[in-house]
Amino acid sequence: MFQNLAYAKRFQQHLESTTFPENPAHLYDPIRYILALAGKRIRPLLVLMGAELFDKDTVEAALPASTAIEFFHNFSLIHDDIMDRAPLRRGEPTVHHKWDDTIAILSGDALLVKSYAELAKCEAAKVAELLHVFNKLAIEVCEGQQLDMDFEKLERVQEEEYIQMIRLKTSVLLGGALQMGAIIGHADAEAQALIYDFGVNLGIAFQLQDDILDVYGDPETFGKQVGGDILSNKKTILYIKLKELISETDRPLLEDLLNSTTIADAEKIENMKALYAKYTIKALADKRKEEFTAVAYEKLHAIKIADERKEPLFALADALMHREK
Template sequence: MFQELVHTKAFQSYLEKVDFPPVPQYLYDPIRYILSLSGKRIRPLLVLMGAELFDESIIEQALPASAAIEFFHNFSLIHDDIMDVAPLRRGKPTVHQKWNGNVAILSGDALLIKAYQELAKCPTDKIPALLRLFNATSLEVCEGQQYDMDFEGRASVTESEYIDMIRLKTSVLLGCALQMGAIIAGADDRSQKLLYDFGVNLGIAFQLQDDILDVYGNPKSFGKQVGGDILSNKKTILFVKLQELISLADQKELTYLLGQTIDVEPGKVDKMMDLYAKYDIQTLAIYQKEKFTTIAYEKLSAIQIPSDKKQALFSLADALMYRVR
């Protein structure tokens, strides 16, 4: 945990030196605003930890890549919030709410360009590999967002479709962050792939954990409204597993609940939870989360470096996967 704190401080110090001009005000103020809302900055931290895994002396050279990952992530959040018509981001007004949609689109675009500016600061011999990975990942994130939007208009989604969507929308960026650090540190191709796979599988497990906590979590520790996914009819792993198992008789109840708002049906969350309990959906979802967590840990364990060097990543993974419910 000490090393995580050191890396977080190093990244924050680097971020404060990145130049965002005072004008045009409506281009750069939203960028400063969205970056100020960031939480634990897991993605840039993973870049630095991925580099440190193979070369402890190269952290400073990895800072521009960590900024590129953070800028891309926040660019995607700005645009996702527009598409989702989301009013809040981390408890604060979203960029399009605080300013307007046009400002949000353009400031998001500018943040993406800033990401490429940061990549250009990386070690020259590593830039081609970094660009190939970054570009492929960026496109996959867009594909994941499109699938997520497509699912909103579908009556059902299979488990494999859902897992692939969260892999693209969320998880590949974690794998990319780790592999970018490994590239900068000069890791061999096999180690890079194992580290990437660790990040991707951990990301899938993390999203499944998020789905579970949305229904069964403690709102004080989780930081979100419990039952929010139910209220918005979001197709999470819980919903997908319920659709696989539900009887024809209970399907009528489910169809009714999906068609109601909380104003019309105040008991919507409780009744959905009753259906989840009837089919033991929580246990099934936890099984899936644990499956991907195990795969992630196996990938990290397979990297042929001393085990003590991997302990920081194992500790971070544990902290992410076993949050207080």
């Protein structure tokens, strides 16, 4: 996985300098815990990369905004894990599992408040514009999560509905992080729109790649159970395309796979993969992923800055689209 080590190191230093009180321990210990479960840190790094793209001297000034994005992302993970009843996050017990739901809810709330405290540390002249972008992406992430929960109860979800859900739940946070960096880097409105669109389209492609890896990834490198989406009947791009294309002859087989409570996990995964192969579902999913990746690259190319300045972002995009985990 591509990672700008200089950015990552500087961000980590700044994050560690942001301390939380010792008491109440049940409020702040879970915050320290989730922040220590370091993920890829892609979102805060995008803030720094967005700032440097337009003005390399503003990276330091972008650190509070990058921290706000990281705090918000982890707040959303704490609450999402409660809603999903997820036992693990990044290979460790989730906050609600390690403590309980009420502690997790309140710690998540506190982390959201702390994200606004970080934004308040940004240059005063930029705060209003940063808040506008941050508030927009924050409410859209909530909308995306609600749509995802609604989809669990629907018999059929259209591809366009799914794309809109992942755009809100996942992608606007990437686009917003880049735009906030661009604001700090003094980018004009046109450049901000382009860098935002780059991030959003890259985020959609990233999620489609995640859907594909869940079925076809290498168990040694994927980092979670391959076939987990199949076992939970999750409405991914592969599921949606199969439901759309399957013949009336094969539909009863699919319904049996989705509804059976006796079929073994391994058998369900293999039978579903066989249906995916019959209808070339992986190729169709790959095509949609590549379409969104192409749009992302087009938006980045369109920014009126020398291409060599954009190389770190192209390298990140390439790594995300060719990852195995």
